[in-house]
C-alpha cells in the first residue's frame with residue numbers, strides 16, 4: 001500500500017468578472033466610480049461585476065448594465081480578457097465593447113459616471129487591472145501594411161497620404177524586397193506624412209531601422225517572435241507580431257507585446273502555402289486572450305464587422321491603404 005503524501009495546495013478560485021466598454025461613435029467611453037463601502041472605493045472602472053453561477057458572460061453583462069445604468073445591450077462584442085491578482089482576489093476580467101444600447105443611461109447606484117476620450121483621460125485613479133485596456137482603446141480598427149515593392153514607391157506614398165486623410169492611424173512598413181537605403185528613405189517619407197495625423201508607423205522586423213528613423217515601433221515576424229527571449233530584447237516603442245497558432249499567441253502575451261495579428265483567416269495571395277484558419281478557429285484561438293488581435297489574410301473593410309464580432313480589435317490588410 002502506498003502512502004502518497006498529497007501536498008496541501010490552497011487553490012485560490014478565480015473570480016469571473018464582466019466589464020463593459022460602452023462606446024459612442026466618436027470613440028468616447030464610459031467610466032463609473034466605485035461607490036463608498038466597496039473595495040477600491042473611489043477608483044474608476046468600466047461598468048460590470050461578478051458573473052453569477054449559471055450565467056453566460058453576455059447575460060451577466062446585460063444584468064450588470066441594467067442594474068447599474070438602466071440600459072439594455074443592443075449590440076456588444078467580446079474583446080480582450082485578462083487575469084489580475086489583487087490582494088483580495090484573483091479576477092478574470094472579460095471586457096466587451098458595447099456599441100449600441102437602449103434606455104436612458106442613468107446611474108442607479110449613486111455612482112459617479114463620466115465619458116472619457118481615450119488619449120485624454122481626465123479621471124483617476126483607475127483600477128490597476130485596467131491599464132492595458134486603456135492602451136488598447138488607443139488602437140484603431142485598421143492596421144494597414146505597405147506593399148510599395150509591388151506597386152511602386154510613388155504610388156504607395158500617394159495611397160498612404162490618401163488613407164491618412166481618410167482616417168488611417170496604424171501602419172506597418174513591410175518591404176522585404178527593398179534594399180536598405182531605399183527602405184530607409186521610404187520609411188522617412190512615410191513618417192513625415194504620418195506625423196501630422198499622429199498615426200503610428202511600425203517597421204517590419206528591423207529594430208535598428210526603427211530606432212534610426214524614430215519610427216513608433218517594430219512588427220516581429222512569427223519566427224522572430226519565437227526567438228526573442230526577454231521583453232527587454234524588444235527595447236523600442238510599440239511591439240506587435242504575426243501569429244498563426246496558439247503557441248505564438250502565448251509567446252506574444254508572455255513578451256508583453258502591445259498587439260498581434262493572427263492569420264491567415266482566409267486564403268491570401270501573399271501567403272499561398274498557409275491553410276486558412278477560418279473565422280471559427282480564429283475566434284476560438286483568441287477567446288480569453290489578453291492582447292488586442294487584428295485578423296489578417298484576405299481581409300477587406302467588409303470583414304471588419306465579423307472580425308470584431310469574433311473578438312478582434314480589427315483587421316490588418318495590405319489593401320487597407322489603397
Ligand SMILES: Nc1nc2c([nH]c(=O)n2[C@H]2C[C@H](O)[C@@H](COP(=O)(O)OP(=O)(O)OP(=O)(O)O)O2)c(=O)[nH]1
Pocket residue numbers: 017018019038045046047048049050051084086089091093127128129130
Ligand atoms: N466592474 C469592474 N470590475 C473590475 C474592473 N477592473 C477590475 O480590476 N475589476 C475588478 C474589481 C473587483 O475585484 C472585481 C469586480 O467585483 P465587484 O465587487 O465590483 O463586483 P459586483 O459589481 O458584482 O459587486 P458585488 O455585488 O460583489 O459587491 O473586478 C472594471 O473595469 N470593472
